[in-house]
Amino acid sequence: MTDAVVDYDEALQTYDPVMGLEVHVELNTKTKMFCGCSTVFGAEPNSQVCPVCLGLPGALPVVNASAVESAIRLGLALHGSIADWSRFARKNYFYPDMPKNFQTSQYDEPIVYNGYLDVEVPTESGDGTEVFRVEIERAHMEEDTGKSLHVGGATGRIQGAEYSLVDYNRAGIPLIEIVTKPIVGAGTRAPQIARAYVAALRDLLKALDISDVKMEQGSVRCDANVSLRPVGTEKFGTRTETKNVNSLRSIERAVRYEISRQAAVLDAGGTITQETRHWHEDTGITTAGRPKSDADDYRYFPEPDLVPVAPAAELVEKLGGTLPEPPAQRRKRLQSDWGYSDLEMRDVINAGAVDLIEQTVAEGASPAGARKWWTGELARRANVEGRTVEDFGVTPAHVAELDGLVKGGRLNDSMARQVLEGVMAGEGAPTAVADARGLELVQDDGALEAAVDKVIAANPDVADKVRGGKLNAAGALIGQVMKELKGQADAAKARELILAKLT
Amino acid sequence: MAVLRPVWTANRLRGMSALSRDEVAHVAMLARIQLSDDELDRLAGQLDQIVGFVATVGEIAADDIPPMSHPLPLENVTRTDEVRPSLTPQQALAAAPRAEADRFAVPRILDEE
Numbered sequence: 001m002t003d004a005v006v007d008y009d010e011a012l013q014t015y016d017p018v019m020g021l022e023v024h025v026e027l028n029t030k031t032k033m034f035c036g037c038s039t040v041f042g043a044e045p046n047s048q049v050c051p052v053c054l055g056l057p058g059a060l061p062v063v064n065a066s067a068v069e070s071a072i073r074l075g076l077a078l079h080g081s082i083a084d085w086s087r088f089a090r091k092n093y094f095y096p097d098m099p100k101n102f103q104t105s106q107y108d109e110p111i112v113y114n115g116y117l118d119v120e121v122p123t124e125s126g127d128g129t130e131v132f133r134v135e136i137e138r139a140h141m142e143e144d145t146g147k148s149l150h151v152g153g154a155t156g157r158i159q160g161a162e163y164s165l166v167d168y169n170r171a172g173i174p175l176i177e178i179v180t181k182p183i184v185g186a187g188t189r190a191p192q193i194a195r196a197y198v199a200a201l202r203d204l205l206k207a208l209d210i211s212d213v214k215m216e217q218g219s220v221r222c223d224a225n226v227s228l229r230p231v232g233t234e235k236f237g238t239r240t241e242t243k244n245v246n247s248l249r250s251i252e253r254a255v256r257y258e259i260s261r262q263a264a265v266l267d268a269g270g271t272i273t274q275e276t277r278h279w280h281e282d283t284g285i286t287t288a289g290r291p292k293s294d295a296d297d298y299r300y301f302p303e304p305d306l307v308p309v310a311p312a313a314e315l316v317e318k319l320g321g322t323l324p325e326p327p328a329q330r331r332k333r334l335q336s337d338w339g340y341s342d343l344e345m346r347d348v349i350n351a352g353a354v355d356l357i358e359q360t361v362a363e364g365a366s367p368a369g370a371r372k373w374w375t376g377e378l379a380r381r382a383n384v385e386g387r388t389v390e391d392f393g394v395t396p397a398h399v400a401e402l403d404g405l406v407k408g409g410r411l412n413d414s415m416a417r418q419v420l421e422g423v424m425a426g427e428g429a430p431t432a433v434a435d436a437r438g439l440e441l442v443q444d445d446g447a448l449e450a451a452v453d454k455v456i457a458a459n460p461d462v463a464d465k466v467r468g469g470k471l472n473a474a475g476a477l478i479g480q481v482m483k484e485l486k487g488q489a490d491a492a493k494a495r496e497l498i499l500a501k502l503t
Numbered sequence: 504m505a506v507l508r509p510v511w512t513a514n515r516l517r518g519m520s521a522l523s524r525d526e527v528a529h530v531a532m533l534a535r536i537q538l539s540d541d542e543l544d545r546l547a548g549q550l551d552q553i554v555g556f557v558a559t560v561g562e563i564a565a566d567d568i569p570p571m572s573h574p575l576p577l578e579n580v581t582r583t584d585e586v587r588p589s590l591t592p593q594q595a596l597a598a599a600p601r602a603e604a605d606r607f608a609v610p611r612i613l614d615e616e
Contacts, residue, residue: 029584036587045605046592054595066584085578094535096609149606158613165606168595297533302573310578 002285004264008256009188011228011263017190018236019183019255020225021134023201025176025211026144026218027070032172033143034061034104034306039174041217045167053143053172055100061305063088067174068309069319070210071111071141074176076320077204078136080115085310088141088303096166097145105177107300110140111309117204119196120328121189132189134197135181146171182236190226190259195252198222202248203327215246222251226258228266237262238272242286245279254279257286334358338367351379356389356396363400366407373399377420392424402430412490415439441490448481448489452497455480466502474498522551 032039035052051059075082089107115136120129147170152162178201186193202220205211212219227239240262245254262272276289325333331354335345338361348354353374360370374389382389402419405411411419411434422433434440442448455477456463465473474495481494524547531538538546589595592605601608 031584031586036582036585037589038586044592046595046607047605048589049595050587050589054590062580062582064584065581068581092533096607096612099607148612150612151603161613162611164609164612165603166609167606299533304573307573307575307577307580 003261004268005257005260006264006267008260011260012188014231015228015237015259015263015266016184016231016233017186017255017259018227018229018239019180019186019190019194020239021180021183021194021197022223022225023178023198024144024221024223025074025178025201025205025213026220027067027174027176027210028212029064029066029070029174031064033064033067033141033174034172035059037169037172043169046169048169049171053099054168055098061104061303063306063309064174067141068111068311069315070174070208071139071176072311072316072319073208073322074178074205074210075112075115075139076316077208077323077326078112078115078117078139078178080112080136080139082311082316083109083111083113084313085109085308086111087308088306089300090303091142091298091300093298096164097148098171099146099166099168103142103145104303104306105142105300106140110138111311112139113137115139117197117200118328119193119200121193121196124187124189132186132193132196134183134193137179137181139176139178142175142177144170144173144175191252191256194222194224194255195248198251199248200327207324207327207330209324215248218246221246224251224255224258226255226262227272228259228262237266238274240272240275240277240286242277242279243289247281250279250281253284254286257284261286338371340367340371344371347375351375351383351389353379353389356399359396360399360403363397365396365400365403369403369406370396370399373402373420377417393426394420394423398423398430405430405434409490410434410440412441414487415441440488442485442488447485448494449497451481451484451489452477452494452501455484456498456501463502466498469503471499471503474502522547522554 026039029039031037032053035050037048037050037053040048052061072082086106087109088104089109090102091105091107092102094101117134117136118131119134121132122128123130146166146168148158149165149167150158150161151165153160158164180197183190183193183197198220202213202215205220206213214220222245224242224245225239226242227237229235229237240258242254242258245251258277265272273288273291275291277286278289279286324330331345331349334354334357335342338345338357340348348357348371351374353371356374357367357370360374361367378389378392378394382391402411402416402423405419406413406416415434418437418439419430419433422428422437423430427433427436459477459480462473462476466477477498478491478494481498482489482491524543527547527550528538528543531543596602596605596607599607
């Protein structure tokens with residue numbers, strides 16, 4: 001069952017990969033594309049359906065104005081042209097995920113055409129990054145399909161199932177499908193470029209606030225078309241389409257795998273079958289799905305129940321005025337404002353903490369403090385526990401307050417961590433938690449000095465070492481002082497005092 | 504007022520030749536309609552006639568008369584993004600031939616290989 005593969009680097013010496021990426025994005029509108037049913041995720045099955053999205057006789061769809069505006073804003077952010085006249089079409093097929101037996105989509109008159117997205121990727125030599133431009137062919141509006149549960153098979157898969165159960169809550173949720181032009185010239189970096197493109201698109205969708213971009217919930221799904229041609233030739237090879245790759249890491253892995261697999265087929269003198277392929281997250285391979293056939297004639301025709309969408313120039317211009325700062329540009333600006341190194345900024349981005357830190361700094365925290373708590377503490381912890389930082393109930397205002405308590409000298413780091421525990425446990429805001437838990441550095445210099453004297457007297461050997469110039473030995477004394485004061489001493493101050501007394 | 508634009512069907516109609524029996528068989532396959540040989544023979548002739556009738560439109564429509572896909576001179580009919588009541592699962596499933604766990608039960612999708 002497992003296909004032969006050749007080593008990736010070897011494959012790239014012989015073949016030049018060409019990719020085409022199709023990304024489906026679920027919009028975050030309150031209602032569906034053509035009816036007023038709610039789009040909230042996770043509702044009871046078939047509780048968000050109506051005659052329109054169930055395709056009952058006589059029901060008439062009406063376009064969601066917000067969805068059209070989202071499509072236009074995305075198109076403008078992708079530097080695309082907005083069609084001044086655009087229509088919906090019926091895509092006819094036989095599959096129970098759409099109760100209408102067709103999906104309302106757009107065919108040859110998409111709302112957005114000819115755009116591009118610049119993505120940052122590592123240079124070929126690997127030292128530094130450069131911009132790679134991905135050209136966009138089109139973006140069109142359509143509706144999502146229902147969700148099927150397959151019953152009776154061994155694995156819950158469609159193969160071998162006896163029957164299927166369908167929930168149509170998702171059927172009709174607004175989707176935008178963004179289709180790239182063939183991506184050529186990616187070379188060995190094809191998998192990275194595919195990943196970087198979807199990541200950049202996700203960032204853009206988030207900045208536009210038109211999708212919740214939760215890939216794990218299927219809000220953003222990628223189909224990856226991959227073909228190989230001998231290095232130095234022009235004509236594209238036969239492509240395969242790997243469907244529903246739903247994480248950034250998987251996109252990179254799936255493209256890489258397809259390149260290795262197709263190279264093995266071609267090396268053995270075989271030909272690539274034009275087919276859809278399924279990605280298997282667990283084993284990291286793709287397997288053959290349906291071959292393209294005559295039955296894939298979707299008999300598109302203009303949707304007679306919907307009138308054309310013809311956005312007025314004034315509307316397009318108005319929406320153009322609502323575009324956010326491009327994510328890459330914003331990150332550069334923030335990095336420079338905050339004075340983070342490239343490495344620090346990368347950690348912040350990977351932790352998904354850019355917005356949180358921006359808000360925390362706006363609440364008065366220092367950029368260094370905000371980074372320390374969000375990425376050093378909260379994101380690290382979320383990662384270990386398999387949660388997201390948002391789950392902790394800690395707000396930017398909390399972190400700013402905590403940072404203030406540390407900067408103001410009331411708390412040291414270990415006390416601040418305890419306070420953070422309290423905030424996460426729902427005990428209130430940092431100052432209230434510190435008060436309730438009695439956490440406060442000893443401000444009384446007399447008490448600190450007394451503790452230092454006591455510790456020096458009790459540890460004459462260590463004290464002699466420090467006197468003899470072994471300053472590192474002071475650490476043991478500081479530890480004793482902290483213990484003496486139940487952890488509520490300022491360690492830096494204690495060290496200062498010890499050294500002053502012994503040297 | 505630019506309301507109607509050229510569509511797929513218009514030019515196709517004009518140059519339409521006779522509908523062959525094979526084409527009818529193909530369309531029947533796409534529509535998942537099983538036709539016997541007799542039915543194919545009969546329907547191919549009838550469909551060809553219907554297409555012929557429609558094609559006469561092409562004789563009248565000059566190049567300066569754009570084809571239409573919709574009888575209403577309307578554009579941009581939209582609704583605001585406000586939630587309206589949905590059916591209950593019981594109502595939604597009332598007409599389903601089979602339901603299970605509040606879902607529509609449908610026959611096996613893929614045939615056994």
